[in-house]
Amino acid sequence: MNGTLPIPVIQFLQVATIALAAPGISGVIARVEARLQGRVGPRVLQPYYDLAKLLRKEALAPEGASWVFLAAPVGAAACYLTVPLLIPVLTSFGLPLGYMGDILGGGLILALASFLVAIAASETGSPYAQLGASRAKTFSAITEPVVLFVIFVVALVTGTDLPYALAATVRSSASQIVRPAHLLAAAALFMVILAETGRIPVETHTGTNEFGMIEEARPFEHSGPYFALLKWGSWMKQLILYTILLNVFVAPWGLAATAQAGDVALAIVALVGKAVLLGIVVAVIDNSFAKLRLFKITEYVSAAFLLAVLGVFTLYLGGG
């Protein structure tokens, strides 16, 4: 069927794609990583089964926790469902709700979600949760400048900070891909994504390691459906960040240029495919490097900052 989809449907499909594909991407990464290590690994759809199981379980809250503890997962999930409206997920043209916020707005909403989860975690009084919350906030504070400089690069290249505009610019000619500022910004963003999604070299994604837990420690006290929401939320964050990197910087091809159903379906497949590929890259990195000790994460972030700053310099001072 090749009919034209109405715009609200496409908007809904954006959110739905992210929400439904996110656990799958995570499953793919876990499977590939296991295979690289010589194990069989969990099935790719395991995260979905995990979510289903958790939704059936009972929810408990620690004594003394207030309504924030229960509201936070819901709020975070709501944020993560909002951001896909703002970024080019399926289409190369801007959708009406997409003008609600630019990259800065999207970043703000993601930060809000992270903040809510951290608040809930520090509310519990559990040592692990508080540990994770404080570490997560510290490191996101030092990665903020990197993200800002990446946004500056986008702004300098296109004159706006709408992600749609940058995607269009990158698609426009080969010279845009090879320019150093673009490559530097993409590399810096990738390093930040590794930090934000809790991957090597910042954090081990699997297992609990008291000395190194950052993101993984925050949902320690939540259980049942709330825990399901938190896990789902972190998977959605991962896929959202991947989408930003892929559809705006690295590979903005395969997006639907029209509202035709066939194009949109193709766009969904393309997005999932690209995300899977990126996930494989992340799995390879996971297996190739060791986790950095906590105090060395500042070196890692300084390297990312270097890349982002150089991106701005070559752009602003060299026309590169």
Place this chain on the structure above:
Amino acid sequence: MLAVILLLLILPFAAAAVSLRAPDRVAEAVTAVTGVASFGLVLALVPAAAHHDLDYLSYLRIDAISVVFLMATSFLYAAVAVYSIGYLAPSRRSREPGFTRYSRRFYAGLNLFAWTMMAAPMMNNLALLWIAVEVTTVISALLVAIENTDGAAEAAWKYILIASAGLGLALLATIFAYYAGAQVLGQHYDLSFTSLLQAGARLPHTPVRLAFVLAVLGFGTKMGLFPVHTWLPDAHSEAPTPVSALLSGSLLAVSFYAILRYYQVAAAAVGPAFPRDVLLVFGIASLLLAALYLLDQRDVKRMLAYSSVEHMGILAIGVSFGAPIALAGVFLHVLAHAAAKANAFMGAGVLVHKFGSKRISGITGGLDLLPWSGPLFGIAILALCAMPPFGIFRSEFEIVQGGFSSARYATPAVLIVLVTLAFFGLTVAANRMLLVPARGGAKSLTRGEPSAWMVVPVVAGVAALLVLGIHPPAELTGLLSRAVHQLGTAS
């Protein structure tokens, strides 16, 4: 004339080759003969260079400015070669193990060092000039380390690291100078100094300014200008005395020569005001730093090294004044400082050898115990402090007069004050070493010179200073005035 120039280029290299293989007595004789012969050859160049420039083989160019620096280097080469005979004699007498290897390396290094320092002023090409200065760095670093003490190793490492980094900046200056020339002369011109000078006012301003500042910073590292002089006190005090004399007297001068060439190009391109201001800043800073450090020195050779920094600052200030008489003073100062500093170092070497210590507190009663070297050292110190009738008095007087005549009053006044401070520092130390009666360990020493070979060059140096101070010969004055004319034509 071409024969003279080629001999000047070939003889020291041949002497170095001989020194590597021949027994040490032959080596020292060959070196001494080569040194004196080189000086004679350079003197033969003086009348010709006073009238016209000598261009040969498109890479060699000797004009009046080159001959001034060649004179300084070759005179020191001769003096130091003779001095070394006496300097190494005690080690040979005491049959130290490894002496043969040490003396081979020493003489080969000495000849090569002098060779490169004489080659540098003859180069017409900025890139070859840089290469010559770089080779001097490399050879002199090995010579500084030759003593194989802890201090020498430290000094040599600091020297080569800082000087090479500075020469890296100088290479950047050469590149930018090439770029400036390429805008006017096309991409494939040969970076020769004459072509840049001819292009003169057509050169683009910004690259020339940049090249000049980088050249002052880069070659100034080797010249001893503040703030890149930090290697100088260490290297000059830890090297063997003949090498220190060459370093202070000639190497700093050759680096100054390189800066002068860039000054000529910059003055032709952007006018003399900018280069003069840059040189003034660096000169005053160096002079100030040296004068202050001279007030509190404990090591005699280190003190002389700071005195070198002081005089290099005076040279930079002299060029910045720009008046013809100041420039004449600058060139005369190059010659007189070479002679005086070498004398001072050679005398200090005798003192150190006699008293067995480099520390000023360990040397007392010099005048009594050393009937020749003591007074000669005192004379050298006085000469360095610009005491009449020695050459440095005349040259500094001309510089100050040039300053006043170009309507700057503050800078010459500051110069006089700082030179007086340096005078305090130097003479207090010299007083402690020479006039104070022998104390402590020095009481057991007998009166007498260690070696006549170490006295003769100093006597020759003092004679040269007297000649330069009282009545420079007519050919020399002619040469200097032509040099001034060449340097100042752009003003």
Place this chain on the structure above:
Amino acid sequence: MSATAAVAAPSVYSGGSSVIALGVLLAEFGMFRQALLRDQVRLYAVQSGLISVLAILVAAVRHLPDLYVLAGLSAALKVVIVPIVLRRLLRGIGRAGEDEPAAGWTEIAGSGSLSLANTVLLAIAVAAFGFFSVRALNIHSSVLPVTALEISVSVALVAFVLMITRRDVASQAIGFLSLENGISLAALVVAAGLPLILEVAFLFDLLVAVVVFELLIRVHHGRAESLSTADLTSLRG
């Protein structure tokens, strides 16, 4: 939302060559991170290789056949010979009393005077100064974009930071060699037409300097039994 005008994209050649030049700068920053001397030498070889690649690219696109020879010679010298010389030097330096002859090769560089993250931030500030100052000079080259000149000056300045903050002679020597790399990159941008004989003379001179560095490092190690410069404080005042 649109406050600045968009910066137009450079040509593919400009962008590509800028990326390679950027690799040189990133290799320079990478030297801050490398703790082992062996890795620093390898990184230096990578940096020199990138410059040779860039020289070949320029020769191909801008029709300067001299640069092929130059690229080949500098690759032979800086990618092959100098690392071999350094490796032999470091291999020959073992700690006293150790049977392991390769101890010097796997020696950890002396820790710097600042922590790594602080040093990188300082180096970023210094590189920023380099970028801005070259921009202000308004120099245009017909061979490579001005970004490459900015990068080369930044490499030189960051190499100075490297030399200052390192505390052992081998790292300082490698820092000096990377300074020379930065300057040869600048030469590639601004002086690509320099007669070949002069470029060859520069390379030869670099080799001589490396030999002398090696000798002096041996002297230093012979006296101090280590590569550290922490004790080089006796000459003061």
